Amino acid sequence: xxxxxxxxxxxxxxxxxxxxxxxxxxxxxxxxxEHQPGEFPVLAGGLxxxxxxxxxxxxxxxxxxxxxxxxxxxxxxxxxVVYLQLADEAQKLGMPYGPGLLSFGFDPDALVFVRAAxxxxxLWAAEEAIACRAVAAVVADIGSHSRLLDFTASRRLSMRxxxxxxxxxxxxxxxxRQASAAHLRWRLSPxxxxxxxxxxKAPGPLRWRAQLEKGAIIKNQTEFVLGWTENGFATFTxxxxxxxxxxxxxxxxxxxxxxxxxxxxxxx
Amino acid sequence: xxxxSWPTDYLKRRDIQLKSPLVLYERIKGGLRLAAVDAEAARxxxxxxxxxxxxxxxxxxxxxxxxxxxxxxxxxxxxxxxHSNASPLVSVMSDVSGFGDLVLDITGVAxxxxxxxxxxxxxxxxxxxxxxxxxxxxxxxxGAAWGVSHFARSQxxxxxxxxAILDGLPVHALRLTPAQIxxxxxxxxxxxxxxxxxxxxxxxxxxxxSLLQRLDQALGHxxxxxxxxxxxxxxxxxxxxxxxxxxxxxxxxxxxxLAIQLSIRxxxxxxxxxxxxxxxxxxxxxxxxxxxxxxxxxxxxEHITKLFSNRSERLEGEYDAGFGIDMIxxxxxxxxxxxxxxxxxFSHQGVAEDLDQLNDRMSSRLGAMAVLRTQLVESHxxxxxxxxxxxxxxxxxxxxxWPIPARPLxxxxxxxxxxxxxxxxxGLPASMIWRRxxxxxxxxxxxxxxxxxxxxxxxxxxxxxxxxxxxxxxxxYIPDLALFEPDAVTRDYYVxxxxxxxxxxxxxRGFHQQGEPAVWYLHGFFA
Numbered sequence: 001x002x003x004x005x006x007x008x009x010x011x012x013x014x015x016x017x018x019x020x021x022x023x024x025x026x027x028x029x030x031x032x033x034e035h036q037p038g039e040f041p042v043l044a045g046g047l048x049x050x051x052x053x054x055x056x057x058x059x060x061x062x063x064x065x066x067x068x069x070x071x072x073x074x075x076x077x078x079x080x081v082v083y084l085q086l087a088d089e090a091q092k093l094g095m096p097y098g099p100g101l102l103s104f105g106f107d108p109d110a111l112v113f114v115r116a117a118x119x120x121x122x123l124w125a126a127e128e129a130i131a132c133r134a135v136a137a138v139v140a141d142i143g144s145h146s147r148l149l150d151f152t153a154s155r156r157l158s159m160r161x162x163x164x165x166x167x168x169x170x171x172x173x174x175x176x177r178q179a180s181a182a183h184l185r186w187r188l189s190p191x192x193x194x195x196x197x198x199x200x201k202a203p204g205p206l207r208w209r210a211q212l213e214k215g216a217i218i219k220n221q222t223e224f225v226l227g228w229t230e231n232g233f234a235t236f237t238x239x240x241x242x243x244x245x246x247x248x249x250x251x252x253x254x255x256x257x258x259x260x261x262x263x264x265x266x267x268x
Numbered sequence: 269x270x271x272x273s274w275p276t277d278y279l280k281r282r283d284i285q286l287k288s289p290l291v292l293y294e295r296i297k298g299g300l301r302l303a304a305v306d307a308e309a310a311r312x313x314x315x316x317x318x319x320x321x322x323x324x325x326x327x328x329x330x331x332x333x334x335x336x337x338x339x340x341x342x343x344x345x346x347x348x349x350x351h352s353n354a355s356p357l358v359s360v361m362s363d364v365s366g367f368g369d370l371v372l373d374i375t376g377v378a379x380x381x382x383x384x385x386x387x388x389x390x391x392x393x394x395x396x397x398x399x400x401x402x403x404x405x406x407x408x409x410x411g412a413a414w415g416v417s418h419f420a421r422s423q424x425x426x427x428x429x430x431x432a433i434l435d436g437l438p439v440h441a442l443r444l445t446p447a448q449i450x451x452x453x454x455x456x457x458x459x460x461x462x463x464x465x466x467x468x469x470x471x472x473x474x475x476x477x478s479l480l481q482r483l484d485q486a487l488g489h490x491x492x493x494x495x496x497x498x499x500x501x502x503x504x505x506x507x508x509x510x511x512x513x514x515x516x517x518x519x520x521x522x523x524x525x526l527a528i529q530l531s532i533r534x535x536x537x538x539x540x541x542x543x544x545x546x547x548x549x550x551x552x553x554x555x556x557x558x559x560x561x562x563x564x565x566x567x568x569x570e571h572i573t574k575l576f577s578n579r580s581e582r583l584e585g586e587y588d589a590g591f592g593i594d595m596i597x598x599x600x601x602x603x604x605x606x607x608x609x610x611x612x613x614f615s616h617q618g619v620a621e622d623l624d625q626l627n628d629r630m631s632s633r634l635g636a637m638a639v640l641r642t643q644l645v646e647s648h649x650x651x652x653x654x655x656x657x658x659x660x661x662x663x664x665x666x667x668x669x670w671p672i673p674a675r676p677l678x679x680x681x682x683x684x685x686x687x688x689x690x691x692x693x694x695g696l697p698a699s700m701i702w703r704r705x706x707x708x709x710x711x712x713x714x715x716x717x718x719x720x721x722x723x724x725x726x727x728x729x730x731x732x733x734x735x736x737x738x739x740x741x742x743x744x745y746i747p748d749l750a751l752f753e754p755d756a757v758t759r760d761y762y763v764x765x766x767x768x769x770x771x772x773x774x775x776x777r778g779f780h781q782q783g784e785p786a787v788w789y790l791h792g793f794f795a
Contacts, residue, residue: 057770060677064795080623094678094793098642098654103672104795108642112659114630115638125630134623190769201696202713203765206795
């Protein structure tokens with residue numbers, strides 16, 4: 001067996017493993033991404049994305065990041081985004097606010113707001129919603145960790161979303177990371193806003209700092225400084241004014257994903 | 269149908285330990301008097317209205333219980349609902365007592381039981397087998413049936429014999445008040461036959477209009493209506509079981525079959541329904557009702573079954589099949605026209621329908637108040653500007669093209685108090701303490717002054733103020749975001765950004781006043 005034969009065979013085996021795992025093969029996953037160097041990638045549907053932020057008080061930025069991505073997935077065929085929250089976390093995290101969605105650039109009519117009483121109900125609703133072909137994305141806002149939200153649950157969700165083509169965004173808080181089958185994992189934090197024209201004292205256009213922790217979907221770049229306009233994300237070069245102002249302690253050491261199935265990590 | 273000793277029969281069935289003779293007493297005008305006696309007690313010479321002490325003296329080994337009217341009335345209502353397996357129109361006649369009298373409208377039903385006579389026999393015998401004392405009558409009027417069942421043997425009264433039979437009954441059979449009966453007895457009018465030829469005017473003058481009304485009702489000269497306990501369903505499918513079933517899975521399988529039957533009927537008529545009700549008739553005289561709603565007209569059996577199975581999962585603990593279920597009925601209401609549509613490959617209608625079905629499914633499992641949509645209201649008060657309404661009932665309101673003010677992406681249901689420091693009282697906030705953490709505010713803009721809606725001042729007075737949640741207690745959920753301050757005060761809103769770039773929406777309640785510290789609240793988070 002020559003070396004090239006062996007490599008081909010290995011590639012074939014990896015593909016079949018990817019098929020068994022129902023994970024989109026790398027070529028497929030790359031086809032879901034439109035990416036220009038230096039820009040934030042445009043991600044298509046069918047991905048389970050975890051979005052972490054260090055503290056609950058960053059909840060506004062996190063929801064903005066998820067809805068910004070979800071807005072890009074809305075089409076005439078997929079006309080709704082389902083937002084899930086536990087009923088007793090409304091006061092901790094705040095509820096999505098119609099006029100606020102409007103000023104953010106998201107149509108409030110496209111948002112279905114589900115208040116689940118328990119984590120089991122929330123996961124049930126997430127699976128039910130992602131199975132519907134009219135749903136573009138499911139945004140699950142989970143303020144506290146639950147035992148029910150384990151690897152199996154995320155596995156189910158990732159398989160469902162890959163099968164139906166809708167995306168699931170799990171909004172999570174804190175610095176702990178559990179094993180999950182998410183395709184991508186982001187760590188998001190707000191950043192100081194840009195200058196507002198004519199009024200230096202007022203908050204200007206928003207800025208976020210997004211770090212891709214898992215899912216080597218884009219080559220070479222894992223950190224983005226993002227802005228938001230009604231038409232989509234805008235990418236800025238990272239410039240640090242003064243010292244590293246990142247609150248919330250030192251950033252976590254980057255987790256090295258296990259190299260499985262052609263570079264797409266399975267668990268990390 | 270008349271069940272004279274229903275309270276005691278019911279209690280005896282509920283608790284086998286109870287020994288005859290059994291009487292129930294009640295406190296009437298300060299004395300303990302018997303309110304119900306069972307058959308054996310009646311044989312011993314006890315009667316309703318007797319003093320409890322006398323009764324105890326007459327029958328030493330008497331079992332005595334206090335009468336619990338609300339319990340008995342609720343139980344009798346369940347008992348009445350169960351009879352809807354004979355006729356859909358059932359009601360409890362509460363003219364005389366809250367329990368004991370049951371009226372069924374059997375128009376057009378009797379032939380299902382092989383005629384009126386066999387039907388009456390069936391209804392009475394199945395109750396007698398269960399140990400109830402029961403008398404019944406089928407008559408053209410409600411009044412006549414009541415009178416005959418109380419004061420004559422159980423029988424079917426034809427319209428032609430109505431007057432003859434009524435004439436022989438005592439005047440008590442007219443559902444009169446005790447005062448009226450006493451007056452008639454004084455006049456020597458003991459039977460309806462003696463009363464009927466009398467002139468009406470003097471009778472009305474002496475006994476009031478109600479006497480003549482009862483007489484006319486019994487004779488069918490004027491109409492008497494009954495209010496059915498369960499809503500009348502025009503279309504339903506039902507199945508009876510030779511052996512009672514108990515498992516929820518079996519119920520759902522039957523529900524699926526019934527949904528198919530029902531959908532075939534609805535399709536033939538070109539109709540669809542929005543509300544579906546599943547009635548489970550238990551062997552022991554209880555009816556369980558499950559209802560689900562659909563956002564749009566439907567007759568899809570798969571969808572209906574799915575809704576019921578979701579609904580049943582929410583039920584889990586409460587579901588109790590008792591000794592088994594012997595009949596299941598699936599009824600549909602809110603029916604209107606639903607034409608068959610051809611599904612096109614390029615039509616977008618199917619997508620909206622999918623979404624509505626998803627909302628139905630989620631509402632049936634999580635509850636209708638858990639699946640919500642935002643409805644914008646034209647108001648500048650932040651918590652009034654958006655209402656959360658059940659997705660099943662949401663309608664899209666066209667929006668006016670006003671410029672959109674900067675509003676936060678998330679709003680707190682109840683604003684939280686924060687401590688604010690400013691360099692000068694009217695200046696921009698410089699630091700904030702919220703949830704026991706301090707924030708250095710680097711940038712801020714404001715104020716945006718929002719005044720109270722003076723034109724709603726009249727309505728405001730009618731609103732009940734929202735109770736402030738106690739410490740450690742979650743605030744009550746109110747979908748229509750409740751007014752935080754019923755006594756509306758002007759608020760000054762600021763957008764503030766802290767050193768890390770988090771942006772908050774805070775407001776100061778009221779104006780700065782000499783000597784009084786201003787009260788600040790945090791109301792939302794910007795993206």
